[in-house]
Amino acid sequence: MNRNAILRPLRLAALSLLGATTLALSACDRSPDWARELGASADEGGFGAPTRNNTEIMSGERDYVVALGERFAREVPTTITFEFDSARLTPEAIAILRQQADWIKRFPEVRFRVYGHTDKVGSEAYNRQLGKRRAEAVVDFFARQGISRSRLEALVSYGEDRPLVYTEGPEERNRRTVTEVSGFVKRHPTVMNGKYAEIVFREYVASATAKPTVEAQEIASGG
Template sequence: MRYLAIIAAAALVSACGNSDPVYNFNHREAGSSIDEGGFGNPTMHNMMVMTGQRSYAIDLGKRFASEVPSTVTFEFNSSVLDGTARQILRQQAGFMRQFPEVRFRVYGHTDLVGSDAYNRSLGQRRADAVVHHLSSLGISRSRLEAVVSFGETQPLIYTNDRERRNRRTVTEVSGFVQNHPVVMQGKYAEIVLRQYYGGGDGGGEGAAGLGITSP
């Protein structure tokens, strides 16, 4: 028995120093396989999945994209918002005002004319212009992000010529405001399914048009 105990202890020590990647993968702590080096990221990812926040953000994002134009376009080599862009952003702001628990991200894009470095900068300026305008319409700047510019790397139309449809920004739902009392209670489904009033900047038939009492 004493001999067996010694063998078992030696095996345990050997296992602790095992460099076999297959062994290590199967003996890691839960969540470590998606840890890219940022402290707490696996825990955050798991918590979002377990609480339903991740899936509800996706559902609300689909609703936003179906009810409100999510894209505005620009003149060549410009980040100036024209009348059509401002009208679309008023609709986006109308939707955003009905969901104060929700955060949004704006992605800037360009066409393929010009250098990658210049187009990245131009895409960022376009995203910044949209965020600034939404903020001027009463949307809290803390709920808006313009931190990502895809530049010329994700064209809708693959052409080396000037193409307005590629010169765009896209607004998307990025998550929920963490310190909002409703979010802290985990009422994500209630947020996604909420009816909102029609006839405002958001447009379309809402609670008022359907005779539904707003929550």
């Protein structure tokens, strides 16, 4: 038999195998999340992000940050509003910030982030600065309440970019700051011991208070 006739099927088989291997390797980049490294789906392109996300997910830190943030939002108002073109704290805003500050002081292991917003009246650049001034006003208030500035991870201003109400005119609900849980204080002893659950569920029983019955209220008020 001709030598080329023998080698030709072998070459075709080798080429087919090489093509299949190439396709298999390229398909790895399109693997579903369950087949990829844990935390890879949260990667934003930063160096080391998959490793960091993997560590946070495996330790439970990421889940506990979410759980604590949900508790914060349930137990205190997270948003205050401002007067038009102002970063001054109104009496109503101060009352809410006192509630936030009292909650924050109960959790010294936790860090927070304040987001500043504006309505859409005015230039984008001016509103971004105004949003920052509003966030700074909240941070200054917390500092006067004895909360360390080091626990406020960042001052973020979205300016007019994320309105609650889509209108070009003045809108009080858009002139706001939002306080959120952002993470844990890395060097705190409790956090170093990985006691995230104890932090999240702290004081649930101790902070529970019995509501007075209707009869008790009537007796207290003289009926």
